Amino acid sequence: MVKQKIGGLHIQYFEVCPRKLWLYSKQISFETEHEKVIEGTLLHEQSYARKEKELQLDSAVIDVLDEEYVQETKLSSKMQKADELQLLYYLYLLKSRGIEKKGKIAYTKERKVVEVLLDEMNEKRIKQVIANIYTILEAENAPKLKKLPYCKNCAYYDFCYALEEE
Template sequence: MEDIQSILDLRFQGIKINYLYVCKRKLWLFSKNITFENTSDKVLLGKVLHEYSYPKETKRDVLIDNLIMIDILSDGNVREVKYSSKMKEADIMQVIYYLYYLKQKGIKKHGIINYPKEKRKEVLELTAEYEEKIKKALKEIEEITARTTPPPAKKQKICKSCAYYEFCWG
């Protein structure tokens, strides 16, 4: 039987959940403080979009337990603002993780991912299936980040727009 407490003890930044679904190598590098986001034009565009979208929202960039940063809290919703839906599964799992994390603290919320550039949104609920998926993801993140060497580079469509492209393929 699985040790529930050990799963509850697995706590990571939401971006690590996102990176797990985008690229395991990127997750490992980020976990070792090897970061290139500050040099990426795509990351900068995302930050600008986040900064100027939904200006009337007052609860922005909410930091919880010095661990997870929620873009917007409003009307019982956890909202994330994303530049593009190209990495939709990663975006969904990041928000699901926030909902799961808050549930462990006795707080029930719904999730919304806003894609303002695309003028669309994704509405999410924390289901039993998602909870199981998150538990597996947390274990996988623990395994990947505990490694002494990064997973091998794996060519994907998103590589050319990744901040780590030169590191992996240059």
């Protein structure tokens, strides 16, 4: 069995909700019409009108790579832990190719910038996350539903809660 390539969204979804990761990996997608996804896509297109700043690594697309930093732009820091994990993954991919950089996340709505470093502890962490992601992707069934505070804002909400009683 050929392993599916992991991209930045896989990392994000793993941190946010393993069930969402599994559904996404099976091409069960409701996100193209979801308001937050559309808003994020517009931000990406406006922030990086010059596509030559993007870099494709396997299934990952890095927003901006300059002399010192890998840079990502996000709307808000509500999912900062997931954003940082995604950026650590990009730093890890680059390091595996002999390129060492620091990371930076710009949160546009808050005008806030967060620096992310791939130190030894974070490298071990990202390797474990990758292993955990493959375990989820190879599972026959989706992980059990886990009610989270942000479920109601998720594109998969109706799918996950279709059989749940309120």
